[in-house]
Amino acid sequence: MTDVAVDLARRIEGVLTAHPPETTDRLEFLRARFAAGLAWVHYPEGLGGLGLDARYQPDVDAVFAAAGAPDNRPHGNVIGLGMAAPTVLRYATPEQQQRWIPPLWTGEEIWCQLFSEPGAGSDLAAAGASARRDGDAWVVNGQKVWTSLAHDARWALLLVRTGPTLPKHQGLSYFVLDLTTPGVDVRSLRQLTGEAEFNEVFLDDVRVPDENRLGEIGEGWKVTQATLMNERVAIGGGAGTRESGPIGDVVRLWRESPQARRPENFDALLRLWTDAEALRLTGARLGQQLEVGAPGPEGSGLKLAFAELAQAAASLQLDLLGSEALRYDDWSLRRPDFSSPPDRVAGYWYLRNRANSIEGGTSEIMRNIISERVLGLPSEPRVDTDIPWKDLPK
Amino acid sequence: MTDVAVDLARRIEGVLTAHPPETTDRLEFLRARFAAGLAWVHYPEGLGGLGLDARYQPDVDAVFAAAGAPDNRPHGNVIGLGMAAPTVLRYATPEQQQRWIPPLWTGEEIWCQLFSEPGAGSDLAAAGASARRDGDAWVVNGQKVWTSLAHDARWALLLVRTGPTLPKHQGLSYFVLDLTTPGVDVRSLRQLTGEAEFNEVFLDDVRVPDENRLGEIGEGWKVTQATLMNERVAIGGGAGTRESGPIGDVVRLWRESPQARRPENFDALLRLWTDAEALRLTGARLGQQLEVGAPGPEGSGLKLAFAELAQAAASLQLDLLGSEALRYDDWSLRRPDFSSPPDRVAGYWYLRNRANSIEGGTSEIMRNIISERVLGLPSEPRVDTDIPWKDLPK
Amino acid sequence: MSQIPSLLYADVEDDLRRAVRVMLADRAPIEEILDRSDQEDAYGKGARQIWSGLVEELGVAALAVPAELGGAGASWREVAVVLEELGRGVVDVPFFTSAVLATSLAHEAGAIDLLGELATGEAVGAVVASFAAPLVPPEGLTWDGRVVSGTVRTVAGVAEATHLLVPVADALLVVAAEQADALAVPSLDMTRRVADVTFEGVEAAVVAEGPEVVVALARSADLAAALLASEQLGLAERVLELTVDYLKQRRQFGRVLGSYQALKHRLADLWTSVTQARAVARYAAACASATDGPDASDLSVAASLAQAVCGEVALRAAEECLQLHGGIGFTWEHPAHLYVKRARTDALALGTPSWHRRRLADLAGLPHPA
């Protein structure tokens, strides 16, 4: 064992001894783990970390899990953990970091992001929600959409237009919004699966203190890019076990149900099995690159290939199920439970996975990124970068 | 039988009686058939036709074939029959038509086309071969490429630049070139199959009489478009029998060779069988539209789908052949014989069929045509249409 | 000349299409179909009104029924045109289940009385077999010559039906719909819902018996598969239109989306596939309509070819429509999902495209690998 590993083992042991998981309140335990710098070891000391390399984290998580310790329910706070925390770490003041990061990690406060708008989807920089300066605060008006977790969240990452007479990328600013502020109206947005995983958020004269601004006025696009970069890195690294992920269900069905083994679908199944295993190894290789500090641009490609795999696997499962695939489980409007993947029928996953190629950047945007940033091919002709945002055709 | 059919039967009978195929010289027979208006019944009287509807032609051909009459070897003069003849019919003088069309139809004179250049492939209108006026003739210099049949041909359809200071589409003119003119140098162009199906043609101070111009000076692009339109219509209409065309060889191999029936390729074979039959019916439907005088835009889609089918079928055949597919038959440089499809190994067809998606307009150009002309989506941004050709970046 | 029957639309077919399209534009707006798809009632008032209009005013249920049996004496080609229009609108009426599935089976099995009632609309029929593989006698039913018992899952068109055609081991039965216990289940396609049908010792009338039942079922299965392709064709054409229209309007990065060449080429490929779907669907309809000759004997090939092609094209078209609408297409309020759900279940109904490709191997005499 290395010195670092020995030290980590000692610290873990210390937390577990002082706060035996079986007798300790869940939040109390998580706060203790955070205080010991074992929340995310690559974060700074005092903010849940020890300033170590990120590659030590999986072992720490594994030891706590093996000891029966509670986790911070990461599925329920993906935006907080994956996107908000690194952005806050980079752009917020030390006082703000102390206010926001501990309850973020423990899951006491959920975060969401308010970027997309009905008229600004792939083209996020066209966002039109306005912020008007009023003393030491800003008054925000507009509509955001595709906001996952907003109904559970206390805080939001907010992109707004502070300079409508500037070209589109230059007139944006970035704030942290307290969702309990008057004028914030979160409405559920029903989707084709029947459930309401996302929200629309209406902002009506919402006052946001200027001190909650991250980055300079007009630098909102730069901060947003940093946030999105964290999102795409998060998609990449690491790999599950063979046959984990979207291929798992259809392979399990094939193994366990003789009548699902339709000869005419065997080749399609094998192709997906091969694709899944290739993607697993590609993800592992990207994770290894991240570990040695040389992240590759593979994330965008992985995201789009993963979407295709997940969609094809769910669709194939319907073919294998035959008659039973004509059924659905429940169309009633409800909120999904984010604590674990829901136990739903194949038809649900077929529908839900259609979003994989849209959310978090469409597959078309991924292909633009790869062809322009990786392969160095010319950018698409742009007619919208040099004229005032207010004069753009909407 | 309709009146027209009765009349046609009588005329055919007349030709066959006066010129019994078994005792008549081949060319003599063809000239007699031409003179009787039975060459192509939809052409005008005096030019091999009777001014009838084109749908009568297949029956005429069938009756002559059944009587053992010689045909005009259409495979060896595809450009003459499919593209040159309609262009000459539309743009040449009556005297020129009488000079060019009879020996064209009988195959006594082969035609080729000199459109493409090394720097002007998909972008034909960028052609740079120059024509300078000199009295009642033009002096042509330049290089043409991808010229099928040029080594057999007497005449060529020639696109040249007569106005280099005009925008690219406006400075072109269109001529009929006698390939026996001094300064014409036809060189074979070897391709990846080993053979030389195409030629490069170098034009060095070649004099072309102005009377051989088709269309006005500067109207070369318009005449070229008319020629190409005939090419694409020719690709469409009609349909062979089931399992004819590129699917035929691979299906035959599967039926006749048990060891070629590899389980892992069965689905791929069936997919191609299905594709082939769908394309056959699509071609038939397009042919029916042409017959009732309502040609659809399906030709471009058929061309690109046919290329994909032909390529996939040849590639699958290699998989089925296994070890034997590692062999080739003959790499020696030679001229293909256009009178019938060559008897070559599957590897030859795999290579040759790669050109299907390039020659006669690439599949990418077909997709542009469909999306813009059929679906009405916006044209690609053009930067080359309004500035003098000589100032374009090359 | 070519042996291939006309794959074009005859004038009478164009006229019929116009009449259906005008009526549906008026009475079957997609917003109402979307709204009904979420309601408890599996066959609500709105859908009934559309059905009445189609049957009583336009006589669509009678098209394929011979004139001497009370029908219009047209042919399955005209039925196919109606299906194209209904597919364009994912209309929630029992035309396919009654006027195609039940009518074809009644016709093939010689159920002359029922056929007449189906033609006039007095009766609405459904065939009690799973919609994914219908027209083979379903397992789970017992028939003792007098009463039928047991359960069949995922049957389409039951809520709308007055008469149920029930294939059992070697007989075809007819049962009044109210005699059966139909349990509506949540369906992936709520514009054509499925139900589990239970008979608890129900007395049934025998329509046909013996080997002819198998023959009737097989031919009816081919007819239904051949015709479903036209519904898929109509759906594919419509979603392609919707997508092209949307891309001509929606702007991102200062340009309409339809000006992006990657999207243009995908739509060009899709359009190309739709032209092929049209040719094979028309061929299937022509073979279905032929009573003898090579076209009639090619029906099985034409039907499986049509399902193999149109099933995939419609699904791809609907999925592209969803993808290219971006987030908005993913909302419940936007009708894109209705098309996706219909296209996805249509590609299960009567056998998947891959199943039909395997069947083509047998029909075309392509030996299976050892």
Next chain:
Amino acid sequence: MSQIPSLLYADVEDDLRRAVRVMLADRAPIEEILDRSDQEDAYGKGARQIWSGLVEELGVAALAVPAELGGAGASWREVAVVLEELGRGVVDVPFFTSAVLATSLAHEAGAIDLLGELATGEAVGAVVASFAAPLVPPEGLTWDGRVVSGTVRTVAGVAEATHLLVPVADALLVVAAEQADALAVPSLDMTRRVADVTFEGVEAAVVAEGPEVVVALARSADLAAALLASEQLGLAERVLELTVDYLKQRRQFGRVLGSYQALKHRLADLWTSVTQARAVARYAAACASATDGPDASDLSVAASLAQAVCGEVALRAAEECLQLHGGIGFTWEHPAHLYVKRARTDALALGTPSWHRRRLADLAGLPHPA
């Protein structure tokens, strides 16, 4: 932590790659390979000189041979890197046939003397079996314990070989190459030609006998399939580069072709596939290099996965290269066709991608359908 071995390139591997690339840039220009591909001599002077440089100056033939047997004691991972570079240049040397196929079989069968000679380059080996399905004892040979007779078709690397390894029913033989009658045949890939090999009662030495021959052949087949993936990877990477470079220069309609989004997106998809090919090829090389543990026992899966993925990716990349070069790529003078021919035959060598996918079903315990 993850159970997956390192899929990155170690520093020593990067160094090796640089050395090979520098040498090949100097001595193996593609124009000369193209020129040789049309010559009668199946193993000409130019190719011999490249081989000498690689073997004598860089010692590439010794990489996978244990140090105690006269080798460099590196591993198959380093061999894989050499293969990537040779694939980039479709170099016409017998590295794959001798330093992979024959070397792995000699090693697995315990042919120690030959192994040492293969490592130093004194010997060049070839395995007498069809290149499309090697390493099962070919039909057509008889072996009476003393002499071998018969013909084997489409054997790769024969013209270059000094020693032939000949698998027969239950023995592995070695024969001096000049004892065999090798008939060179026109090959689809003229940078790796095949020949028909005939033995007319040739005395042969037995290298191994009995069941261990089958074991050695099977493991050698996996090693070869695993490593061929790296040649395919190198080829795919190179043709993608060539295509991107060409599209950045070639103008049509006043714009460089690389600015057309439909082409950009196709290349983005291709690049994505190449990243996957890289991961699976590296995994296969890592499993080939492992002597025990889970990686070693996963070699068969890794090998078939690598062939299923890399075989298709390399072929698609080469075909896209041809298509996107338009007419010029179709000429004999342009090297694009060398890549297409190599990629196409590589996707036949040692089993097609679809064959390997079927094999994965068995290896992964996915039952065949009934």
